[in-house]
Amino acid sequence: MKNETLYQYILCIADNSLILGQRLGELCGHGPSLETDIAITNIALDLIGQTRSYYQYAARLIDEEKTEDDIAFLRLEREYKNVLLVEQPNTHFGYVMARQFLFDVYHLMFLEKLQYSKDDQLVAVAKKGIKEVSYHKRFSSDWVKRLGDGTEESRQKMQEAVDDLWRFTNELFLMTDAEKTMAANGIGVDIAQLKEEYYKEVSDVLKEATLTVPENTYFTKGGKEGIHTEHMGYILSELQYMQRTYPNMTW
Amino acid sequence: MTKNWPLWEVFVRSKNGLEHRHFGSLHAADAEMAMENARDVYTRRNEGVSIWVVESKYITASNPQDNGELFEPAQDKIYRHPTFYDLPDDVKHM
Amino acid sequence: MSENEVKNLEAIFEARIARDEKIEPKDWMPEKYRQTHIRQISQHAHSEIVGMLPEGNWITRAPSLRRKAALLAKVQDEAGHGLYLYSACETLGISRDELYEQLHSGKAKYSSIFNYPTVTWADMGAIGWLVDGAAIINQVPLCNTSFGPYARAMVRVCKEESFHQRQGYEIMLTLCNGTQEQKEMAQDALNRWWWPSLMMLGPTDDASVHTEQSMKWKLKRKTNDELRQQFIDQTVPQADLLGLTIPDPDLKFNEETGHYDFGPIDWDEFWQVVKGHGPCNKERMNARVNAWEEGAWVRDAAMAYAEKQTAKKVAKAS
Numbered sequence: 001m002k003n004e005t006l007y008q009y010i011l012c013i014a015d016n017s018l019i020l021g022q023r024l025g026e027l028c029g030h031g032p033s034l035e036t037d038i039a040i041t042n043i044a045l046d047l048i049g050q051t052r053s054y055y056q057y058a059a060r061l062i063d064e065e066k067t068e069d070d071i072a073f074l075r076l077e078r079e080y081k082n083v084l085l086v087e088q089p090n091t092h093f094g095y096v097m098a099r100q101f102l103f104d105v106y107h108l109m110f111l112e113k114l115q116y117s118k119d120d121q122l123v124a125v126a127k128k129g130i131k132e133v134s135y136h137k138r139f140s141s142d143w144v145k146r147l148g149d150g151t152e153e154s155r156q157k158m159q160e161a162v163d164d165l166w167r168f169t170n171e172l173f174l175m176t177d178a179e180k181t182m183a184a185n186g187i188g189v190d191i192a193q194l195k196e197e198y199y200k201e202v203s204d205v206l207k208e209a210t211l212t213v214p215e216n217t218y219f220t221k222g223g224k225e226g227i228h229t230e231h232m233g234y235i236l237s238e239l240q241y242m243q244r245t246y247p248n249m250t251w
Numbered sequence: 252m253t254k255n256w257p258l259w260e261v262f263v264r265s266k267n268g269l270e271h272r273h274f275g276s277l278h279a280a281d282a283e284m285a286m287e288n289a290r291d292v293y294t295r296r297n298e299g300v301s302i303w304v305v306e307s308k309y310i311t312a313s314n315p316q317d318n319g320e321l322f323e324p325a326q327d328k329i330y331r332h333p334t335f336y337d338l339p340d341d342v343k344h345m
Numbered sequence: 346m347s348e349n350e351v352k353n354l355e356a357i358f359e360a361r362i363a364r365d366e367k368i369e370p371k372d373w374m375p376e377k378y379r380q381t382h383i384r385q386i387s388q389h390a391h392s393e394i395v396g397m398l399p400e401g402n403w404i405t406r407a408p409s410l411r412r413k414a415a416l417l418a419k420v421q422d423e424a425g426h427g428l429y430l431y432s433a434c435e436t437l438g439i440s441r442d443e444l445y446e447q448l449h450s451g452k453a454k455y456s457s458i459f460n461y462p463t464v465t466w467a468d469m470g471a472i473g474w475l476v477d478g479a480a481i482i483n484q485v486p487l488c489n490t491s492f493g494p495y496a497r498a499m500v501r502v503c504k505e506e507s508f509h510q511r512q513g514y515e516i517m518l519t520l521c522n523g524t525q526e527q528k529e530m531a532q533d534a535l536n537r538w539w540w541p542s543l544m545m546l547g548p549t550d551d552a553s554v555h556t557e558q559s560m561k562w563k564l565k566r567k568t569n570d571e572l573r574q575q576f577i578d579q580t581v582p583q584a585d586l587l588g589l590t591i592p593d594p595d596l597k598f599n600e601e602t603g604h605y606d607f608g609p610i611d612w613d614e615f616w617q618v619v620k621g622h623g624p625c626n627k628e629r630m631n632a633r634v635n636a637w638e639e640g641a642w643v644r645d646a647a648m649a650y651a652e653k654q655t656a657k658k659v660a661k662a663s
Contacts, residue, residue, distance in 0.1 A: 032640020150646025242408035
């Protein structure tokens with residue numbers, strides 16, 4: 001392989017988009033209004049589009065014969081490097097928006113740094129992604145505010161979702177070896193540096209939404225090392241179903 | 252509670268140089284949501300560069316029953332059209 | 346208004362339609378015109394959003410990222426089309442909530458084809474190819490229907506829908522160029538979707554109650570049987586190209602008429618599904634009702650938030 005570390009680094013980025021896109025795909029046709037259904041599908045489409053760009057690049061790095069789909073569908077659970085946050089289920093609409101918001105804030109900060117990478121391919125994906133993700137963040141933070149500062153019931157539900165998902169946020173800023181190496185040579189982003197700004201920005205929106213910023217400092221991690229929550233196996237059994245059942249075919 | 256999201260009308264400018272045109276309507280709780288929904292619903296295929304949304308209830312529409320008095324009087328004001336004026340063919344650039 | 350005045354208005358109204366003039370929402374219209382349009386447009390809208398479910402069922406299992414994106418975009422379009430159509434319907438003085446209520450209570454119908462299950466990936470191909478194919482045949486003439494908002498919605502729908510059928514046919518083509526297993530999957534899907542697609546074009550002309558009036562109002566430009574024949578004539582060569590066999594032993598080209606003759610349609614099955622006893626009627630309705638009911642707190646919250654924001658703005662201004 002030409003560049004194992006770069007390959008691993010791309011997975012770290014792209015798997016987040018893939019798994020979150022997959023989760024949002026489950027909702028298509030089941031949202032609280034037709035308009036929100038359409039909006040959420042747009043976000044899913046952006047994420048799947050980003051995933052494809054990253055994987056196409058990654059595929060070129062490992063082997064002439066490999067495709068984006070080999071990377072997307074034919075890895076073992078331990079080989080997926082997404083953060084735990086994005087694999088959490090669509091428990092209710094509050095969870096969907098809280099998960100989206102907590103990820104979007106990170107995602108945008110990350111891409112804004114990635115656009116200055118020394119790697120032209122990553123720069124191109126980042127630049128396109130910034131526009132998309134700016135909109136995602138706008139959409140999800142608006143909804144966090146609506147649900148937080150809406151009715152008593154919605155405030156409770158939103159608070160529950162934020163409290164529950166909070167423990168997954170710290171993992172966003174933990175750096176794997178691949179991430180450290182890539183950050184050191186100017187290709188990757190030093191994400192640990194983004195942490196303070198992230199919590200400030202998230203807290204500001206939560207406060208505006210009249211929600212309580214969780215004080216919990218017990219954080220969960222593992223996704224980036226391939227150790228996932230129990231949800232991941234089920235996500236993959238759907239994601240990989242066709243490719244595993246009918247190996248080596250063209251679709 | 253259960254109060255329904257109001258109806259909004261969406262106007263889209265498809266490219267600079269053209270006017271905003273009525274594209275359709277949608278439901279939204281507030282103006283921000285109406286704008287976001289309009290973007291997601293009506294510009295999925297790159298149809299626009301600018302969007303206006305206005306809550307439907309703020310549009311005052313003429314009543315078709317008044318069409319006679321509103322629009323018919325304009326029909327015979329033919330002197331507002333250039334063809335009303337007879338000029339010899341020799342006159343150019345006019 | 347006296348009976349005579351109404352008769353007079355009706356005559357003027359019918360003459361306008363006969364002259365191909367469009368009717369707009371605030372124009373005077375006979376009550377029956379309004380009701381018929383509410384029924385047909387909402388039925389059409391309901392079909393779009395119930396139609397999201399059988400295909401949405403495969404989004405998470407799509408076999409490639411390219412297919413996943415295309416399917417997401419297609420199902421999203423169906424939501425969009427439902428939205429355009431509900432909006433057109435609302436101009437007739439009924440709210441979307443009332444229309445949902447009619448759907449959820451079973452009072453309003455939707456296309457029966459969506460009560461069949463999607464059991465393999467090939468069903469995504471067959472639906473795009475056959476179901477969207479039949480839908481396009483139904484819909485293209487509606488771009489010229491007499492009611493302005495409906496006609497405009499249909500123009501938009503037809504423009505967007507053109508990728509749907511191609512997407513489906515491409516899936517079939519890929520399967521048919523694939524392994525034996527894939528070909529069998531494609532043939533099996535055709536076998537299951539062929540007859541329901543023919544039924545989708547509506548009961549035979551002698552059993553159809555709405556045809557005559559609908560023709561006059563340009564809600565229909567061709568009869569169900571004509572549409573069905575058109576669909577069969579254009580689809581058979583497409584099946585040949587795929588190397589698939591249409592599951593009808595009586596299907597044969599008739600040199601005299603220039604059309605395909607075809608075997609009897611099982612109308613008992615059709616009416617059974619229409620009456621709510623198809624394979625997935627209950628599942629489809631449960632999914633719609635659940636989405637609506639579980640979304641109630643979200644919609645309420647958004648309204649409450651909007652009201653608070655408005656109140657804040659007012660307080661600031663004063």
